[in-house]
């Protein structure tokens with residue numbers, strides 16, 4: 001975002017103009033929410049504080065009862081110009097009187113270290129005394145990239161965060177995202193960078209009159225030690241749109257009769273009608289599993305989804321030698337084991353990992369990130385009840401089904417699968433099991 005602001009400034013848009021847009025946008029949002037109550041705007045020394053000065057001046061000129069409290073004098077030229085517009089007193093932050101509406105403009109993206117204890121304590125007091133806390137750009141003390149949250153926002157929640165110009169990683173990654181409350185984007189009239197792209201409803205293919213089971217996508221799933229995990233993935237693949245799902249190896253008993261069971265052999269998996277192969281759920285980590293994974297990756301015959309146990313057996317240099325796409329679906333622990341801790345925000349880390357592996361990476365978590373080397377799609381707001389055994393197997397099957405569709409773009413397919421999985425999770429509500437989730441993919445798919 002700072003790069004976008006810098007580019008806008010370099011192209012002739014002054015910081016004062018951007019700040020005016022930001023301040024007016026904040027004032028407009030506050031006007032809708034304040035309902036005539038007293039407003040306290042707390043301002044820091046930088047441009048975030050400048051946004052607050054503009055917002056306060058606009059609100060004052062419109063007759064709203066508004067006061068400013070500041071931690072220090074403005075330190076940037078634009079923030080000084082903004083403060084010059086303010087006609088009222090400026091209260092010292094430490095002694096500021098609370099108000100029912102608190103507008104937090106202490107620090108935004110320029111935060112250079114954690115908040116001092118006295119600032120944090122005073123913010124806690126002011127926020128606790130407020131009926132409504134609104135943060136300009138970020139709750140002060142939030143690291144925009146590392147997505148850490150300040151203590152005060154844990155004690156006295158921010159209801160609304162007004163993201164200025166673009167979403168930053170902290171607006172979508174936890175714990176900061178939880179501390180932001182509802183996030184509203186304020187347009188500053190500058191081009192939004194693609195750093196944070198929240199995935200919208202995917203454009204999913206529907207069968208036409210000429211469709212048959214193979215044109216809808218055939219998914220092959222390699223089963224292993226825990227046959228139930230592979231079966232969950234198989235049900236998910238069927239219910240999320242695949243036309244044909246075959247389990248190779250020991251798929252065990254049970255599951256819908258629509259799932260075809262076959263022995264694992266290299267010839268079967270070279271079937272040209274297969275649209276994508278999934279390996280990993282319940283696979284085990286023995287030598288047989290390792291050999292099967294290595295053979296599939298080397299064969300380069302079909303797009304691959306690699307999940308669970310298979311991520312522990314993967315030679316990370318192998319996907320880049322293939323021509324057909326590979327999707328890796330690690331949770332945080334598997335991600336760290338595979339890639340360590342690359343630099344930057346979690347979004348940067350997922351993109352670096354995708355570049356390193358030559359694969360699409362689906363980094364699973366409360367916010368799931370789908371990344372290629374060049375782009376990320378963010379899926380925030382997953383139902384926390386998804387934290388139950390087997391939901392990862394369901395996700396892997398769902399992604400495999402999207403990838404198996406003829407002509408599928410791997411990043412879009414992985415993102416669509418992640419979206420469907422999250423939607424099914426929402427439909428399930430509370431205290432569900434992975435089998436329910438797999439079944440909920442039918443209504444999730446129908447509603448997309």
Ligand SMILES: NC(=O)C1=CN([C@@H]2O[C@H](COP(=O)(O)OP(=O)(O)OC[C@H]3O[C@@H](n4cnc5c(N)ncnc54)[C@H](O)[C@@H]3O)[C@@H](O)[C@H]2O)[C@@H](O)CC1
Nearest residue numbers: 005018019046047048107108109110111112113114115137
């Ligand atoms: N860059 C731009 O062109 C624009 C920026 N805007 C606003 O400006 C913000 C970024 O402004 P700045 O870069 O001035 O940064 P901030 O206003 O976030 O804070 C920077 C100031 O705070 C001090 N500081 C940082 N961490 C501190 C800490 N822990 N304790 C005490 N002091 C600390 C710094 O020394 C500096 O004086 C954005 O979040 C947004 O609100 C908007 O006005 C639109 C235009």
